[in-house]
Amino acid sequence: MKFTMKLAAAAALTMGMAMPALADDEVATRTTGKTPTYPGISSAALEKFGGEAGVHNWVEALFYYIMLDNRINKIFIEHGNVARQIALNTQLEQMVLGGAVEYQGASMSAAHADLGITLTQFNAVVEAAYNACERVNTPYSVCNQLIAALAPFERVIVTR
Numbered sequence: 001m002k003f004t005m006k007l008a009a010a011a012a013l014t015m016g017m018a019m020p021a022l023a024d025d026e027v028a029t030r031t032t033g034k035t036p037t038y039p040g041i042s043s044a045a046l047e048k049f050g051g052e053a054g055v056h057n058w059v060e061a062l063f064y065y066i067m068l069d070n071r072i073n074k075i076f077i078e079h080g081n082v083a084r085q086i087a088l089n090t091q092l093e094q095m096v097l098g099g100a101v102e103y104q105g106a107s108m109s110a111a112h113a114d115l116g117i118t119l120t121q122f123n124a125v126v127e128a129a130y131n132a133c134e135r136v137n138t139p140y141s142v143c144n145q146l147i148a149a150l151a152p153f154e155r156v157i158v159t160r
Helices: 002-017 051-068 073-078 082-096 108-112 119-135 140-157
Strands: none
Touching: 051 073, 051 082, 051 119, 073 082, 082 140, 108 140, 119 140
């Protein structure tokens, strides 16, 4: 199963990189109300994720796997309040999926500028995302949509 996860993660990154580049501050400037979904995401994606509660459950599962992974857990522990990170990631994912939510976090470039994230660490988070999908029974086809939409942020998250 781990081999399949790594292949899926690589495929998601490849799919995401083919999408139009997003401005790194675009996430931070969205407002409340029904937001459009990101390119390539079905308008029913939020519903398929189980709505706001489903996205929150997925983000909690994501952080469960992040905290288990010694390649990345120290970054999340040392550089911020994990509960706050879960709340902000829940907002971000809901917004990307078209939910009526205001993302209150920093831009992706500002949030990750001083962390020195490597591509290996970025891919470890992608792997955790797929593990989270499995844990909360989110179909991979739905998970792929979200991860592909987030993949272009690699250019501002990976700095080392």
